[in-house]
């Protein structure tokens with residue numbers, strides 16, 4: 001019996017050496033370890049042995065089985081590595097330092113219009129501010145005269161983090177920080193606060209042609225002595241005629257926002273349908289573009305500014321909607337689609 005095992009080992013080693021690929025190895029595995037394989041056959045021969053002999057021989061066969069399986073596994077790894085190396089060698093030379101052969105990128109249309117708006121407001125003496133996308137409940141609501149449980153919060157459901165912070169629902173969330181940043185210059189040096197702050201906003205919304213869960217707004221505030229609604233209307237009109245390079249049909253109607261008093265909705269006649277009504281304007285012919293109003297005294301107070309002495313206006317331009325109107329984009333969702341077919345149509349020159 002021992003000689004049979006020794007013979008099988010020798011035969012197996014010779015065949016293993018000859019194996020050239022993983023298919024050969026599989027054939028060897030079946031030949032030795034398969035149901036009808038040589039090693040399995042050895043076990044069948046134990047029938048005629050005594051109990052003691054069976055025990056000793058069984059152990060040896062099991063050792064042989066493990067040895068054969070290990071040797072096949074090791075050789076499989078070796079051959080697989082060789083196969084990969086062969087494949088790499090057969091590949092054409094690849095120079096990782098070569099510039100990628102891809103189409104030149106272009107700015108996202110929101111970036112283009114945002115920059116254009118920034119430029120327009122800069123020429124009118126406004127600072128451009130950046131602000132975080134994750135804010136506190138105080139910044140997004142409380143400082144804007146929207147206490148906890150105020151019904152206005154229902155309109156702006158958002159995504160909350162476990163630490164109580166949230167993804168900002170509107171760029172108004174930066175107002176408080178802006179007032180605090182500039183109030184000393186206003187009070188001590190009579191420098192009016194004039195700032196715009198564009199940013200990404202998030203809302204838990206049902207999406208449609210004019211609503212997205214992630215969109216851009218651009219907030220603007222101006223605070224000084226004797227600021228009135230006339231100032232607000234002047235800046236809004238100037239901005240829109242500069243962006244569109246033509247006079248637009250606009251309408252101002254009362255609108256409620258807890259952080260302005262009085263508050264307005266500034267709508268523009270839908271440029272997609274020419275005011276006829278379409279899905280982009282919810283078939284009304286008008287598109288809500290820029291709510292605005294005179295900053296509420298409580299909001300000024302929260303920013304450390306005395307409302308008896310100073311007044312101001314604020315507006316919250318729907319930047320993504322402005323982009324839709326400027327470029328005739330019918331569905332807001334195209335702007336977040338990442339589709340190059342849609343987005344690469346827009347360039348700096350437009």
Ligand code: FA5
Pocket residue numbers: 169170171172203205210211212213215216217219257260263288289290291292293314315316317318319320321332
């Ligand atoms: C606000 O967010 C107020 N913070 C605006 C404001 C600022 C009012 C300062 C007064 C003073 P509203 O929820 O209406 O308001 O959004 C403002 C604009 O953002 C809308 O007119 C619209 O153009 C745009 N907008 C709002 N929700 C969406 C949305 N889901 N998808 C795309 N644009 C949106």
